[in-house]
Amino acid sequence: MPRESLIKRAGNEHSGAKCFLISGSIWFALGTLAGLGSAIHLVAPDFFANISWLEFGRIRQVHVNTVLFGFVVSMLIGCALYILPRVLATKLYSERMAVLASIALNLAITIGDIGLMMGLTQGREYAEYIFPSDVLVVLAFALLGICFIMTIVRRTEPLLYVSSWYFVGAILWTIVMYPLGNVMWHPATGAESGVIDAIFLWFYGHNIFGLLVTPLAVGIAYYMFPRIAGAPLYSQILSIIGFWSLLLFYTHIGAHHLIQAPIPTWLKTVSIIDSYAMMLPVATVLINQWYTARGRFNKFLVNPAAKLMFIGTIWYAIVCVQGPLQSLASVQRVTHFNNWVIGHAHIAVLGFTGFIALGGMYYVLPYISGRKIYSEKLINVQYWLLLLGLVDFFIVLTAAGLIQGQDWLHGATVYRTVPMMKPYMTLRLMGGLLIISGAFIGLYNVIMTFHRGEQIQL
Numbered sequence: 001m002p003r004e005s006l007i008k009r010a011g012n013e014h015s016g017a018k019c020f021l022i023s024g025s026i027w028f029a030l031g032t033l034a035g036l037g038s039a040i041h042l043v044a045p046d047f048f049a050n051i052s053w054l055e056f057g058r059i060r061q062v063h064v065n066t067v068l069f070g071f072v073v074s075m076l077i078g079c080a081l082y083i084l085p086r087v088l089a090t091k092l093y094s095e096r097m098a099v100l101a102s103i104a105l106n107l108a109i110t111i112g113d114i115g116l117m118m119g120l121t122q123g124r125e126y127a128e129y130i131f132p133s134d135v136l137v138v139l140a141f142a143l144l145g146i147c148f149i150m151t152i153v154r155r156t157e158p159l160l161y162v163s164s165w166y167f168v169g170a171i172l173w174t175i176v177m178y179p180l181g182n183v184m185w186h187p188a189t190g191a192e193s194g195v196i197d198a199i200f201l202w203f204y205g206h207n208i209f210g211l212l213v214t215p216l217a218v219g220i221a222y223y224m225f226p227r228i229a230g231a232p233l234y235s236q237i238l239s240i241i242g243f244w245s246l247l248l249f250y251t252h253i254g255a256h257h258l259i260q261a262p263i264p265t266w267l268k269t270v271s272i273i274d275s276y277a278m279m280l281p282v283a284t285v286l287i288n289q290w291y292t293a294r295g296r297f298n299k300f301l302v303n304p305a306a307k308l309m310f311i312g313t314i315w316y317a318i319v320c321v322q323g324p325l326q327s328l329a330s331v332q333r334v335t336h337f338n339n340w341v342i343g344h345a346h347i348a349v350l351g352f353t354g355f356i357a358l359g360g361m362y363y364v365l366p367y368i369s370g371r372k373i374y375s376e377k378l379i380n381v382q383y384w385l386l387l388l389g390l391v392d393f394f395i396v397l398t399a400a401g402l403i404q405g406q407d408w409l410h411g412a413t414v415y416r417t418v419p420m421m422k423p424y425m426t427l428r429l430m431g432g433l434l435i436i437s438g439a440f441i442g443l444y445n446v447i448m449t450f451h452r453g454e455q456i457q458l
């Protein structure tokens with residue numbers, strides 16, 4: 001295709017959302033494949049012997065970063081790019097800027113992943129990508145920040161519906177948090193040293209979930225609940241309390257990852273207290289959304305996009321009951337450093353934000369493509385594959401974590417514990433295959449929707 005026509009097409013309505021949603025679907029499939037690579041290692045450690053780029057230490061990092069930034073972040077932003085102009089009754093400030101942001105983010109992930117497979121890592125969880133990728137991520141968010149703010153400035157709807165608060169908050173917080181957490185003033189290492197570095201990292205590490213993917217997912221759910229229920233939002237006040245209390249409490253809780261580390265005790269105490277205080281913003285969101293749907297839950301079961309999104313809010317409730325519990329020092333003596341936390345991570349990132357991202361994508365896809373979803377049946381198949389795979393992960397990893405934790409607490413040798421993990425890791429591998437199948441079926445459905453979906457006038 002000639003260059004000019006591509007540039008022209010980048011300015012078309014919804015091209016930004018399309019780029020983010022299609023990239024998100026592709027990274028979902030690739031990122032879970034890297035998860036499969038990691039899971040195989042834990043069942044058969046010699047399976048990829050002598051293939052350096054597939055070593056556990058490398059492919060695990062590829063998996064985590066790709067599903068986080070490639071799948072969840074991209075897909076949520078794709079939905080936000082469609083929803084923000086709708087709730088503000090205006091056009092997106094610049095489609096080209098949004099497309100450029102998607103290109104920058106995709107480049108960041110590609111360079112970052114290739115670097116990780118070559119062994120180039122900054123070695124800090126969720127901040128492993130090397131400096132050039134960090135620069136591209138910041139560029140992507142800066143472009144999105146301008147785009148979102150200018151759309152608000154030009155809006156014709158005076159009321160700022162709660163979704164727009166969450167979307168703009170997520171982007172602006174990330175512009176500040178990402179360079180801080182990645183210690184970008186030390187480009188070579190991306191790190192400070194010692195305990196200070198750990199505090200910096202986990203300030204960022206938990207905020208990337210709490211102040212980026214959570215507000216994006218919550219903003220999407222706030223848009224979809226009233227539309228699908230066909231009812232007004234239960235309470236505007238609750239939605240604003242939820243927004244500000246999220247900002248107030250979440251920013252302090254990163255230290256709950258360091259309860260077992262030699263950081264100041266006051267910092268641990270604040271992080272535990274605020275982990276419990278987090279129940280306030282979470283409760284406001286869930287009460288508000290579920291009460292909006294009250295008496296109309298059947299509408300959420302017949303629409304596959306709504307079903308995915310609704311189940312995402314149920315995972316959110318489970319994650320946020322488990323979260324405060326596992327921030328207690330007494331509980332962490334058993335649950336820290338083992339598969340319990342991996343279970344929490346998967347139900348949080350895939351169950352809560354991933355399910356809402358997918359629900360949001362299927363909801364907005366017809367509006368941005370002008371076509372019906374190619375196959376609603378395939379969404380249902382994907383839904384069941386993901387749900388069964390994730391329930392498997394949750395049960396198996398939680399049980400495995402409790403065994404590991406109890407053994408460690410009682411001083412059992414790892415030679416006794418490690419072989420006991422084999423059946424659990426095998427069951428996780430099987431659950432993973434269900435999730436991967438779901439990811440590829442979803443990708444097929446998205447591609448076919450753009451190519452073969454029945455055209456509609458919306």
Ligand code: HEM
Nearest residue numbers: 209256257275278320323324326327335336341345348349
């Ligand atoms: C009330 C809300 C929440 C609380 C209090 C909470 C608490 C915690 C705690 C204490 C840990 C560390 C456990 C340990 O290392 O022993 C943790 C880990 C984690 N949480 Fe949450 N959580 C909450 C919600 C969420 C949400 C909404 C997400 C994602 C959207 C999330 C994603 C994660 C991830 C990915 C980890 C693993 C971090 C690692 O790699 O070690 N959490 N959470």
Ligand code: HEM
Nearest residue numbers: 032035036038039064067341342345349350432433435436
């Ligand atoms: C889109 C879906 C998925 C998401 C969002 C996701 C997310 C994550 C996250 C955040 C972590 C880091 C957890 C931590 O350090 O606490 C992780 C680790 C991991 N994931 Fe996934 N994952 C997904 C799918 C899969 C699949 C399908 C498999 C297996 C086939 C898998 C296997 C693994 C493995 C083996 C680890 C490393 C566990 C360890 O270090 O012991 N994941 N994943």
